Amino acid sequence: MAVESASELKRKDVVGIASLEPAEIQLILDTAEELLEVARRPIKKVPVLRGATVVNLFMEPSTRTRFSFEMAEKRLSADTLNFSASTSSVSKGETLVDTARNLMAMAPDYIVIRHPNVGAPHRLAEVVPASIINAGDGINEHPTQALLDAFTMRQHFGRLEGLNVVIAGDIRHSRVARSNAFLLNKMGAKLRFAAPASLLPAGVEELGATTFLRLEPALEGADVVMMLRIQRERQAAVNFPSAREYYDFFALTEERLALAAPHAVVMHPGPMNRGVEIDSAVADGERSLILDQVTNGVAVRMAILYLLAGGRGAATADS
């Protein structure tokens, strides 16, 4: 039984999947589906957020997420301001309250925040009147990524409920894995994690996944295989021995993908390390949905911006 869609998003912020109701997730996905159509128009712009200001506050390097948000904002006709760690005075040591005060002096309607510190969006949401959208906080959550992943799965399979989803890689440091785990559990998918125990968090059962210490057994009957980026530059040398060994035992190759269901699809939040966690033949293969994820990301982010505008009494997406 599919989850009923909520009629509106009755909240100021989207800081994590953990705090969203299943019906709200359904609403975001349904709305994104409608908004996907905008990208197919000759003039890819609707006036829904005309006059609204969005601050994109990126305190961590990001290309695709930042571009995706900016694209979503522009298609909704919002005015955007971009702050990034390298160009703003906001830096390590400034209190969050000061950051918030500075931002609010510009009276933005939305703040899209990516921050290396877990909880920064949550705390900001408590102190500023603007809508906060979390674009990734440390190792905690990346809710828009999980929503676009779910959207992509639903687009392909027509449902989320009952899907066997494997997430493989550095689960312990992955906000993508965590947000996906929260979402897939809420929407009735069956989740599996595959990683050596050194890359799994303590109390992993809390994330509602069946865990496998090798990739092969996790793949059996899988509908979706999502590979996580192995952060070579960030990994302490004690978490796994080498990229070469990682590829040998944990990378998704064509041979390993054959262990999954015949209709299985491959996903990756990007950017990929080809030849480390994923083989190019798989990444570029016909079962890869990796570029669909990117396209869908814009629609999902438009949906969130649009739905959070709720109270603003704006026109519908078709206006």
Place this chain on the structure above:
Amino acid sequence: MQRLLIRNGRVIDPSQSLDQGMDVLLEDGHVARIGERIRVKAETPVLDAAGLVVAPGFIDLNAHLCEPGHEQRETIASGCRAAVAGGFTAVCCSADTKPVNDEPSVTAFILERARDVNLARVYPVGAVSHGLAGAELAEIGEMVRAGAVAVGDPGPVANAQLMRRALEYARSFDIPVTSHAESASLSDGGLMHEGVVSTRIGLRGMPAASEEAVVARDLILVRLTSGRLHLRHLSTAGSLELVRSAKAEGLAVTCEVAPHHFTLTDEDLAGATYNADWKINPPLRSSDHVDAVKQALYDGTVDAIASDHTPQHRDEKELDFSEAPSGAVGLETAVSLAVDRLVHGKVIGIGRLVRLFSIGPAQAFRLPGGSLRPGSPADVTILDLRRRVTVDPKTFRSKSRNTPFAGLKLRGAPVVTIVGGRIVWRADG
């Protein structure tokens, strides 16, 4: 001759297995007599303690007073005002000053400031390693001569060899070496207790094993060296079990626990939206560890309740959880938390509570006090077990307000604090 008669109190003094209605006569800085219906001259000041608990002055083994060097957080004056308002007559202060208390001039400075302030007694704990760097022994003997009562770095000591030599060397001065038991490599930048809650809320965890591995190491070193060890703010079931068996073996080990470790869990932290006032090291643990701390208080494994008073400036605590410094102030909440949660919460009796704040800590560091036997220092803590208080950081005497307990309603509080026969603090006056 300076006298004070404390009349009609319920005198609880575990050092002499006492719990009965009595009078206590203080004279010239010492306990002169203790007994029923002590008769004094008409001009002798009398303090009516009817309905109140009269106990030996409470001693805090672990407070950061931050002076010299971090006066924006706390000074010896503000720390001592907080101490006496919290019912403490004596405070042992840690070596993480600037300059570090690793040589006798700093020890002497602290004692001189404390004498000027003239409220609680202050007992400096020196550093065990020079500059808290964990590489070379600090001037332990010199500091003891200047007045230090123990040595120990307030942070982790990774160097086991230094710990071994310190335990050996300190034997010549008959002082304990204190240990903040933590393996920095196992903690690995952890921000909270590692477990299902850290995984749920996405903060990097540090495992209980980080504490337990070093407790085990230090206990093994006590067996090797015959030194005296005092373990700071123990917070895990495994650590307390290790201490329990070390004590059964007869090793010279004592330990303390902090009030936040028997009152708050990682679930409470999770409910606080990444507010850094809940960031404490050792971290707030899961409820099974909290239960183990209570069990160890009940069965006598724990020698003392220490505040682990760690003032942090508001500007620093307003940083994000991962960047803010750890710690909570505790001098003004420790006793009420203990009475409310442990005595009214039926974990231990009031006699055990008094022991954990008086003779327990006094014996751990071999300090004067902790007793109302005639001849003891005239340090007295008077409690009202029924008094209802609400934790209000705005009323703190401490310069810092970083506490996870704001707004908490508690039953039981200190009402009078007497140091050297002089009333240094009274509630409502």
